Amino acid sequence: MQLPFAESYKIKMVEPLRRSTREEREIWMKEARYNLFNLSSDKVFIDLLTDSGTGAMSDRQWSAMMIGDESYAGASSYFRLKNAISDLLGFEYFLPTHQGRAAENVLFSVLVKEGDFVPGNSHFDTTKGHIEFRRAKAVDCTINEAFDVTLYHPFKGNVDLNKLEECLNAHPREKIPFIILTVTCNTSGGQPVSMKNMREVKELGNKYGIPVVFDAARFAENAYFIKTREEGYKDKTIREIVKEMFSYADCMTMSAKKDAIVNMGGFIGMRSQEIFRQASVFNIMFEGYLTYGGMSGRDMNALAEGLYEGTEFDYLQTRIGQVAYLGERLKSFGIQSQEPFGGHAIFVDAVHFLPKVPRAEYVAQTLGVELFIEAGVRAVEIGTLLADRDPITRMDRYPELEFLRLAIPRRVYTNNHMDYTAVALANVFERRDKITRGFRILHEAPIMRHFTVELERA
Numbered sequence: 001m002q003l004p005f006a007e008s009y010k011i012k013m014v015e016p017l018r019r020s021t022r023e024e025r026e027i028w029m030k031e032a033r034y035n036l037f038n039l040s041s042d043k044v045f046i047d048l049l050t051d052s053g054t055g056a057m058s059d060r061q062w063s064a065m066m067i068g069d070e071s072y073a074g075a076s077s078y079f080r081l082k083n084a085i086s087d088l089l090g091f092e093y094f095l096p097t098h099q100g101r102a103a104e105n106v107l108f109s110v111l112v113k114e115g116d117f118v119p120g121n122s123h124f125d126t127t128k129g130h131i132e133f134r135r136a137k138a139v140d141c142t143i144n145e146a147f148d149v150t151l152y153h154p155f156k157g158n159v160d161l162n163k164l165e166e167c168l169n170a171h172p173r174e175k176i177p178f179i180i181l182t183v184t185c186n187t188s189g190g191q192p193v194s195m196k197n198m199r200e201v202k203e204l205g206n207k208y209g210i211p212v213v214f215d216a217a218r219f220a221e222n223a224y225f226i227k228t229r230e231e232g233y234k235d236k237t238i239r240e241i242v243k244e245m246f247s248y249a250d251c252m253t254m255s256a257k258k259d260a261i262v263n264m265g266g267f268i269g270m271r272s273q274e275i276f277r278q279a280s281v282f283n284i285m286f287e288g289y290l291t292y293g294g295m296s297g298r299d300m301n302a303l304a305e306g307l308y309e310g311t312e313f314d315y316l317q318t319r320i321g322q323v324a325y326l327g328e329r330l331k332s333f334g335i336q337s338q339e340p341f342g343g344h345a346i347f348v349d350a351v352h353f354l355p356k357v358p359r360a361e362y363v364a365q366t367l368g369v370e371l372f373i374e375a376g377v378r379a380v381e382i383g384t385l386l387a388d389r390d391p392i393t394r395m396d397r398y399p400e401l402e403f404l405r406l407a408i409p410r411r412v413y414t415n416n417h418m419d420y421t422a423v424a425l426a427n428v429f430e431r432r433d434k435i436t437r438g439f440r441i442l443h444e445a446p447i448m449r450h451f452t453v454e455l456e457r458a
């Protein structure tokens, strides 16, 4: 018999989970103004809100923490991280930051000016937020195939080169500070970008004299998809693939809370000494001194170790295999998600799931509330609330896809938790005809409203 698949690690420490009743959950949801971010985590049985900072560190990472060097300047932990970034990703210059959006804040303070255009593949919300905050515009050049959830395309994170070139032609060179590639593309469903597409985007950038920045939060998961789906890469190691990927980037921002499997941390990778010098000023102002920038020495040690563990094939196969397991279970119940399944999460098509709820009443949010009340599983809306209002017209922006995202923390849950989640959603699916109304906004922030929005039933 062929041996079945099994996880590439075993569990050394556990954390108890609390079960609750439907009655309790109904009250909690109302008290939280139907915003899942407002729930205290002890009320959540399975937490699939995010895969960011929620992973389980390894024994090697915890032991690296114990020997962290907490010197203000020139800590050995800084050099350990610097060496890991140079060794694995190939960037000569780097700045530590406390998380991904901080890296965006520092780098964009140097690069983005009012009136600029920043083309890319479905920018993540904090990336877009940092662009729009500077009164510049994020231009989405993702391939159209990404927006058809049932259509198979191995690289739904790809940039449409025609759309990109159109953007590069439409504006003067000095108005386009860089092209940004998010690998994997979170917004389109944790979808990878092919190596070919990265190469072509870089070539186009070179032709127009525009640098390429990677938003690299899930670079290792992207590399796994290249290895398993792209011709010519199956015999290469993840680390060889990662090296080639970054050879097409001039700079990178990293939220280390994802593929580096730490609970907090981030950094900027750069090739240009000039950009490094300019970014250093902002790093000192916003984050901290150049050799810690918002992280403790122990955090930098764990991050350095996490970069190595996160680029091991066996780990990635276990991790991405678990995400696909949940996707297949949901599919067997007739629930439609973005396919092929992404690297870090299953993105359920909420409009397909709840066709009777009007788009103006926040369909994916409605589904998220129903799932929590059903079973204590917390997911997150990647839909109209997240898409925010148009900065000029202040009207709701309806994204092409209205998703409920089930993000899987790394090395945390077992496949029994995936089964529980799938059945919970299947139970909601069974009563979907009775769900006809969604929510109205009571209060919202002017930017990134989804974190703090307060809702009432419509």
Ligand code: F0G
Binding pocket: 049, 050, 051, 052, 099, 100, 101, 102, 124, 126, 127, 182, 186, 215, 217, 218, 255, 256, 257, 266
């Ligand atoms: N870029 C991408 C692609 C992300 O997914 C995130 C965060 C960031 C940048 C910002 O990084 O949180 O460390 O400041 N994504 C989380 C998520 C929040 O749930 O998808 P951060």
